[in-house]
Amino acid sequence: MKIFVLGSGSWGTALAINLHKNGHTVTMWTFSADECKRLQRERTNEKLLPGIILPDDIEIVNSMDEAKNTELVVLAVPSFAVAATAEQLAEVLPADIPVINVGKGLDAKHGYCRFSETIRKAMKGQNPVVALTGPTHAEEVSRGIPTAIVAASESRKAAEMTQDVFMNDTFRVYTSPDIVGAELGGAFKNIIALGAGISDGLGLGDNSKAAFMTRGLTEIARLGVKLGARQDTFAGLSGVGDLIVTCCSMHSRNRRAGILIGQGKTVKQAMEEVGAVVEGYYATEAGHMLAKKMGVEMPIVQAMYHVLYENGNARDAISTLMGRAKTHESEEVWITK
Ligand SMILES: NC(=O)c1ccc[n+]([C@@H]2O[C@H](COP(=O)([O-])OP(=O)(O)OC[C@H]3O[C@@H](n4cnc5c(N)ncnc54)[C@H](O)[C@@H]3O)[C@@H](O)[C@H]2O)c1
Incomplete structure (x- = not known):
């Protein structure tokens, strides 16, 4: 062909x-x-x-x-x-x-x-x-x-x-x-990879990164479903599969840029040092705008937007995420007996 x-x-x-x-x-x-x-x-x-x-x-x-x-x-x-x-x-x-x-x-x-x-x-x-x-x-x-x-x-x-x-x-x-879910998973996982890199650059632990990745995927799926995606697509190759590879590999430019930011470089310095397109930077703005438009709660994406676009401090952003009001893991609530 x-x-x-x-x-x-x-x-x-x-x-x-x-x-x-x-x-x-x-x-x-x-x-x-x-x-x-x-x-x-x-x-x-x-x-x-x-x-x-x-x-x-x-x-x-x-x-x-x-x-x-x-x-x-x-x-x-x-x-x-x-x-x-x-x-x-x-x-x-x-x-x-x-x-x-x-x-x-x-x-x-x-x-x-x-x-x-x-x-x-x-x-x-x-x-x-x-x-x-x-x-x-x-x-x-x-x-x-x-x-x-x-x-x-x-x-x-x-x-x-x-x-x-x-x-x-x-x-x-x-x-x-499900092209909707496949495209949204591929676009938004780069936001989480940048954040996972920041977590590594700050010297936080494996627990921190696993929590960030898992809760990040929950947010992505929440927005994705609102935009017409199937929930189960986010558990597939274009969802969690891509998230794992991008958050854990040194080939990932998004993660590498995040590590540099976590180590104290400015966003501009980190992007320049990586030297190739860091898609997570643009995806963060997209996620921030769409979450607002669709009325979807995305605290990790908001924290990333604050760090990348509003000169927010990464350690403070993590404290804010950890200090949020208590909540349940899945969207459903128990029926009280
Ligand atoms: N690299 C990977 O492993 C990989 C894997 C899956 C998906 N992707 C996606 O593929 C896309 C391309 O990524 P890449 O890694 O090949 O990028 P890259 O940084 O390696 O190369 C980008 C290419 O785009 C060209 N370019 C620059 N400005 C352009 C413009 N205005 N119009 C058209 N082309 C322009 C450059 O000359 C360069 O050849 C990205 O959206 C990325 O997310 C990349």
Whole structure:
């Protein structure tokens, strides 16, 4: 199959290599002309994926024209660029060609809607959209380390086609009809990963991090269900699966940025030191705005917003969370006997 991968960062590169391994004809689009020339010449991105070489027959281009001849598009750009890239793509992509989005986050330009909504709108509803998301570090996928992921779509046909195209002996793909839950889990877990990093950077314990992750997921699911997601999706690969990998791995930029903040760096210094997109920063603003809009209680997200956007002190934020009024763990209450 002819596949056009938009984005030559770590995730676009890792997925292009995986698709090439499955025998597909892959073309990769770069955002900048300079990056295109450099990749054509060097066939590697030493800074992002050290030691990973792009196979010679993956073509690298800087023009969107390839979309006119493709059978499938994979959108692998940072969250802030999804809307603009989808609009550019819509000008050349024929109707009915499926678009698989692998970016995680929400569309700040359009009222924090999900990316599948942004893409569908850009394509005037003429192309099926799939979210491919889960616990998947590019550093591991590019080296063929066993990984599982979920292809979620309102279209069963598109989800199953995605499964067939990507799946191999090291990359296992499940399907799901709950694209709402899959996208929200993938976007919001980055907030919790930043916070888990802050907890590590402050030198708190495993108990603290486990509590933060678990209660964080409860909040994400609470908002997700209000926005139309299924509760059980948050217990799957795109929910707790992605949360575990992002909060516990040193590959996670969000966690690394959090560690630096916990160690005393400013948010700006931490983002600069990580040197690549820290999606949790943007997701925190999205979570804060949506919680307000939907009237959902999200104390951890509010605490993260205070630290990241209002110059709040992280230790004080933890004291505030620990000092909240007592409550029950699950949403239901007992019927008093
Ligand atoms: N890296 C991972 O392991 C991983 C895994 C799953 C999902 N994702 C998601 O994939 C998306 C891309 O992440 P990444 O890790 O490949 O990022 P990256 O930081 O490695 O690369 C980003 C790429 O985007 C390009 N870019 C910069 N500005 C752009 C713009 N305005 N328009 C289009 N492209 C632009 C850069 O040239 C670079 O090639 C993110 O949403 C991320 O959450 C990443």
